[in-house]
Amino acid sequence: MSNPNDPFTEAQREGLYRAIFERRDVRSQFLPDAIPEEVLARILRAAHHAPSVGFMQPWDFIVIDSLAVREQVLESFNEENAKASENYTGERQQTYRSLKLQGILESPINLCITCDRSRGGPNVLGRNSIMEMDLFSTCLAVQNLWLAARAEGIGVGWVSILDQDVLSNILQLPDHVYPLAYLCLGYVSEFLEQPELQSKGWRSRLPLEDLVHGNSWGQPIAHRKLEKHLAGG
Numbered sequence: 001m002s003n004p005n006d007p008f009t010e011a012q013r014e015g016l017y018r019a020i021f022e023r024r025d026v027r028s029q030f031l032p033d034a035i036p037e038e039v040l041a042r043i044l045r046a047a048h049h050a051p052s053v054g055f056m057q058p059w060d061f062i063v064i065d066s067l068a069v070r071e072q073v074l075e076s077f078n079e080e081n082a083k084a085s086e087n088y089t090g091e092r093q094q095t096y097r098s099l100k101l102q103g104i105l106e107s108p109i110n111l112c113i114t115c116d117r118s119r120g121g122p123n124v125l126g127r128n129s130i131m132e133m134d135l136f137s138t139c140l141a142v143q144n145l146w147l148a149a150r151a152e153g154i155g156v157g158w159v160s161i162l163d164q165d166v167l168s169n170i171l172q173l174p175d176h177v178y179p180l181a182y183l184c185l186g187y188v189s190e191f192l193e194q195p196e197l198q199s200k201g202w203r204s205r206l207p208l209e210d211l212v213h214g215n216s217w218g219q220p221i222a223h224r225k226l227e228k229h230l231a232g233g
């Protein structure tokens, strides 16, 4: 049992922040190398230790290595991606079409993290007014997995350009189970230094100092001397 007054050592803190800042969404850099079972088990355990509303633990993890299943998912991606590209015109559309937004076949494992909306019965502590809390909890499992994978040298890419009903059908999910995150996992040739959407000129990181407000929307926080520490994104 760890002592609550026992802070992490500097090296432990650095490791945690390294995972946070060097985590990337991966789609172009996957290697075909298999992920050892014990490593996969470790990152799944990290996901399972996420916080959840009422300790509901609404997640399941569908580990997909079947090429046939992945090809069906890719077909849904291609359809939805073609529609998405129609949201843009001109140069922006060309840039959109040049982006690689999934690594479904290149990665050795796909993982669907689902949210069982009925787990624990109809009354879940903390999910009485805001019913989406189970979905938010499942997102935290995704983030835990993403960070643990980074620490293991494994890249993760989230593919959301999918029709969720088609995906549910492919994976034969029951009605009360929501396919929250479709992820591609694998070792990588490199972790990019910055988000691929930034390096490809699609969108940049916003300045953190513009996003932190004092007391109410738009109020400066200068009086807290916090502002000078926020510069640098």
Ligand SMILES: Cc1cc2c(cc1C)N(C[C@H](O)[C@H](O)[C@H](O)COP(=O)(O)O)c1[nH]c(=O)[nH]c(=O)c1N2
Pocket: 023, 024, 025, 026, 027, 100, 101, 102, 158, 159, 160, 161, 194, 195, 196, 197
């Ligand atoms: C809920 C959700 C859904 C998606 C994503 C992320 C999240 C959180 N991202 C990845 C996204 O583009 C990426 O996280 C940002 O561009 C920031 O880059 P890094 O994750 O820091 O590398 C993503 N990327 C992609 O290529 N195809 C996709 O369908 C999606 N979908």
